[in-house]
Amino acid sequence: MLAASRRFMSRSSSALNRTRAIAKQMSTIAGTKPPSDADAEPTVRFESTLGLRTYVLNRPKKLNALNDEMLNLLRPKIEEWDNAELSQVIVGTGAGRAFCAGGDVESVIKYAADEATRHKSLDFFKREFDMDLLLASLRKPYVAILDGHTMGGGVGLAANAPFRVATENTVFSMPETKIGYCPDVGSSYYMSRLDGQLGAYLALTSDTLKGRAVFDHGFATHFIPSRRIPMLLDRLSNLETTDRALIDRTLEELSSEREPEEPPAPFIDEKRVALDHAFRHDRVERIIAELEMFSMDSNPEVSQWASATLGMLHERSPTSLKVALKAIRLGKTQSLVDALNMELKIATAFCNGASPDFATGVTAVLVTKTKGRPDWKPSSLEEVTDEIVDRFFSPHSKFLKNAPTVTDLGSGRAPSERTQPKFTLPTESDIRDVITGEAPDSGTMGYTVDDLLEYFYDSRRGKMGVNEKVLEVVRRKTTVVDNDDGNFVWLRWNS
Numbered sequence: 001m002l003a004a005s006r007r008f009m010s011r012s013s014s015a016l017n018r019t020r021a022i023a024k025q026m027s028t029i030a031g032t033k034p035p036s037d038a039d040a041e042p043t044v045r046f047e048s049t050l051g052l053r054t055y056v057l058n059r060p061k062k063l064n065a066l067n068d069e070m071l072n073l074l075r076p077k078i079e080e081w082d083n084a085e086l087s088q089v090i091v092g093t094g095a096g097r098a099f100c101a102g103g104d105v106e107s108v109i110k111y112a113a114d115e116a117t118r119h120k121s122l123d124f125f126k127r128e129f130d131m132d133l134l135l136a137s138l139r140k141p142y143v144a145i146l147d148g149h150t151m152g153g154g155v156g157l158a159a160n161a162p163f164r165v166a167t168e169n170t171v172f173s174m175p176e177t178k179i180g181y182c183p184d185v186g187s188s189y190y191m192s193r194l195d196g197q198l199g200a201y202l203a204l205t206s207d208t209l210k211g212r213a214v215f216d217h218g219f220a221t222h223f224i225p226s227r228r229i230p231m232l233l234d235r236l237s238n239l240e241t242t243d244r245a246l247i248d249r250t251l252e253e254l255s256s257e258r259e260p261e262e263p264p265a266p267f268i269d270e271k272r273v274a275l276d277h278a279f280r281h282d283r284v285e286r287i288i289a290e291l292e293m294f295s296m297d298s299n300p301e302v303s304q305w306a307s308a309t310l311g312m313l314h315e316r317s318p319t320s321l322k323v324a325l326k327a328i329r330l331g332k333t334q335s336l337v338d339a340l341n342m343e344l345k346i347a348t349a350f351c352n353g354a355s356p357d358f359a360t361g362v363t364a365v366l367v368t369k370t371k372g373r374p375d376w377k378p379s380s381l382e383e384v385t386d387e388i389v390d391r392f393f394s395p396h397s398k399f400l401k402n403a404p405t406v407t408d409l410g411s412g413r414a415p416s417e418r419t420q421p422k423f424t425l426p427t428e429s430d431i432r433d434v435i436t437g438e439a440p441d442s443g444t445m446g447y448t449v450d451d452l453l454e455y456f457y458d459s460r461r462g463k464m465g466v467n468e469k470v471l472e473v474v475r476r477k478t479t480v481v482d483n484d485d486g487n488f489v490w491l492r493w494n495s
């Protein structure tokens with residue numbers, strides 16, 4: 001009986017081995033070999049279709065948050081594509097629900113906690129900022145498709161692309177003050193150049209813009225429904241040119257006007273007047289005081305917005321608020337390279353212990369997911385002295401002694417500095433310069449509303465959303481003046 005049992009087990013084992021061998025052979029033939037660590041999905045996928053070169057950030061479970069491996073993969077491939085003769089257009093996109101939801105700050109905090117490993121934190125920031133500078137300096141046209149969460153480090157990958165496509169799925173924010181840090185990746189440069197004080201508002205509050213609002217308020221250059229993105233990629237792949245005007249027209253053909261049921265942009269009219277007025281100050285305490293006044297405004301939309309904004313600011317790190325506001329103000333007059341280097345110093349100071357709030361915020365918000373306000377130190381704005389703020393900016397600060405700098409790209413490369421043709425909606429400054437006659441081709445005659453709409457229709461080649469933007473700015477920033485005979489009514493810019 002025992003011998004028979006052994007023979008049965010031996011035959012069963014042999015049969016099982018043969019079955020496994022056949023299955024392995026079949027799976028190998030079919031190209032579906034058993035999974036292993038070596039077969040794991042790459043964190044960045046690279047695709048080439050005719051003249052189109054696409055990188056796909058591929059950590060969907062982490063909302064494509066940037067880590068060391070992704071940076072290591074991205075840079076050499078982007079440089080290769082930018083130099084390749086057959087490459088026409090470079091596109092950046094992400095897998096799943098995000099373009100990129102930021103950087104791997106948990107690892108940064110872990111490395112920064114130990115002086116022996118702190119250099120790894122600083123190296124991560126340097127390589128991240130170097131990547132942002134490279135993308136801002138590409139010779140080939142670059143299209144960033146923001147179909148999902150685009151936050152923090154993800155914003156840096158897209159901010160200086162000549163073409164930035166928002167969809168109904170886009171969720172844009174710089175959430176750093178939530179975690180006791182400061183907006184970086186060039187934000188002091190590009191957010192300070194948004195209309196009015198919108199950049200200061202977004203930087204301090206960490207508030208989000210969603211969907212079409214990302215286009216309405218000037219961060220995205222185009223709004224294209226998500227379902228049309230595959231069609232867009234197909235059209236871009238068939239372009240045999242690097243002509244940016246042609247790429248703009250291709251994007252524009254797939255763009256979508258606002259549907260009747262869609263809400264207007266969130267920061268317009270009286271609410272926008274209140275925002276610009278409150279956030280014009282250079283001290284956070286004065287911004288708070290203005291918001292407290294607006295919270296009692298007779299317009300419920302304004303008062304509710306002011307109260308909600310006060311609530312957001314109360315939750316943020318007081319040190320981060322003051323550092324972020326100073327960085328935004330300085331970045332307004334800096335080049336992109338200078339702004340990135342300033343932000344590298346700020347990152348270095350946080351890693352070197354100029355404030356404990358970065359570690360506190362990351363732990364509370366991302367690790368333990370603790371509810372309520374983190375234990376910021378200092379806990380109030382009044383306790384954040386000028387000496388504390390100077391730790392992040394002063395050339396004499398001991399917290400900046402080992403600050404890295406962004407790498408000079410050489411080979412004639414330089415950031416665009418946004419001198420390329422404008423593919424965005426007109427800014428308030430653009431509209432003001434036409435009305436006041438400061439624009440080179442605006443002429444010396446006054447402009448009626450119809451004249452102004454016609455001017456921007458022609459100069460923006462019929463771009464969708466232009467009329468809506470121009471009319472909102474006209475309502476808020478101009479006065480209609482009549483020359484008394486009733487035959488000519490023009491616009492005067494309110495100084």
